[in-house]
Amino acid sequence: MDYNHEHKADRIGWIRAVVMGANDGIVSTASLIVGIAAAGIAADHLFVVGLAALVAGAMSMAAGEYVSVSSQTDIEQAELALEQQHIDENWTAEVHELAAIYRQRGLDNELALTVAKRLMEVDPLGSHARDELGITDLSQSNPLQAAFFSALSFSAGALLPLLTVLLFAPAMLIPAVVTISLLSLVILGSVSAHVGGAPKIKGACRVLFWGGLAMLVSMGIGYLFQIPA
Ligand SMILES: [Zn+2]
Incomplete structure (x- = not known):
């Protein structure tokens, strides 16, 4: 079929x-x-x-x-800049913040933390942009x-x-x-x-x-x- x-x-x-x-x-x-x-x-x-x-x-x-x-x-850029600053200044807190989001979506504690750690290694700003801020497309549209x-x-x-x-x-x-x-x-x-x-x-x-x-x-x-x- x-x-x-x-x-x-x-x-x-x-x-x-x-x-x-x-x-x-x-x-x-x-x-x-x-x-x-x-x-x-x-x-x-x-x-x-x-x-x-x-x-x-x-x-x-x-x-x-x-x-x-x-x-x-402008709004998205400002939010991303602030998020980048948080990531630079407080990596561990940001990992836990991300893990908390995945727990809310139904992952158990250990798995949520593993996923958060791994995604933070791959693309820290991108993973926060998507899952915390809801910005899915980091390529900005041209006004x-x-x-x-x-x-x-x-x-x-x-x-x-x-x-x-x-x-x-x-x-x-x-x-x-x-x-x-x-x-x-x-x-x-x-x-x-x-x-x-x-x-x-x-x-x-x-x-x-x-x-x-x-x-x-x-x-x-x-x-x-x-x-x-
Ligand atoms: Zn964050």
């Missing part, structure tokens, strides 16, 4: 970031476009407004991602790279409703933007669920609901604040 026990968690991190960026791009740009279209703005202005939404959103994603990854990295990829994935998502504006006649614009955006959200949601090994229908329904709600609310606000012709 074919025994497939491959885990997909290591792929999920960056897929999640890319899908989230593209989702954001589709939902926020489409909502903005249908919102101001509903308010009665002339159709030939919609492209510029959508383009501004794309640029603003992409820059905001880049800034947010840069700040978030940088501060996460500039993270910023670039979220801006890029947001822009890719935002392009879908934006190009729809160019392709359809003014009368068809709102239904076209809503349909194409919801369709791309569903495809994106089920593809990412498939790659991550999660249930597809569930993932698709979630993005469909939240994307639809965002556009509906924006449209409602647009109809409330009609622009005088």
